[in-house]
Amino acid sequence: MKPLCHLKDLEATGALGLTVDLGEGPVGIFVVRQGGTVRAYHNRCPHRGTPLEWQDHQFLDDEGALIVCATHGALFRIEDGLCVAGPCKRQSLTPVPVRVEGQAVLLP
Ligand code: FES
Numbered sequence: 001m002k003p004l005c006h007l008k009d010l011e012a013t014g015a016l017g018l019t020v021d022l023g024e025g026p027v028g029i030f031v032v033r034q035g036g037t038v039r040a041y042h043n044r045c046p047h048r049g050t051p052l053e054w055q056d057h058q059f060l061d062d063e064g065a066l067i068v069c070a071t072h073g074a075l076f077r078i079e080d081g082l083c084v085a086g087p088c089k090r091q092s093l094t095p096v097p098v099r100v101e102g103q104a105v106l107l108p
Contacts (some may be wrong), residue, residue: 013091015059034078041093045069
């Protein structure tokens with residue numbers, strides 16, 4: 001188990017961008033929280049493969065309800081990464097499995 005962050009790291013913006021090694025060299029991911037749901041995804045839009053955030057750690061829309069791609073505005077559900085609007089509708093972000101233990105978000 002590798003610690004990724006603490007839940008309090010997600011308080012300010014609801015998400016945290018990180019670079020981790022998942023076994024094939026450094027890759028950009030982000031951890032996102034909505035209530036009791038904590039998920040992580042590769043920071044790569046299925047439309048053009050660009051990073052999603054519009055500023056550091058800013059991955060969510062104004063309401064904090066959906067993940068938004070800064071390039072063309074695709075919207076993704078936090079719970080499963082499914083694109084619900086935009087040019088890659090019905091495609092999904094690539095999940096990264098994470099576990100929450102206490103206040104820590106861990107990479108198994
Ligand atoms: S690159 Fe994300 S919507 Fe186009």
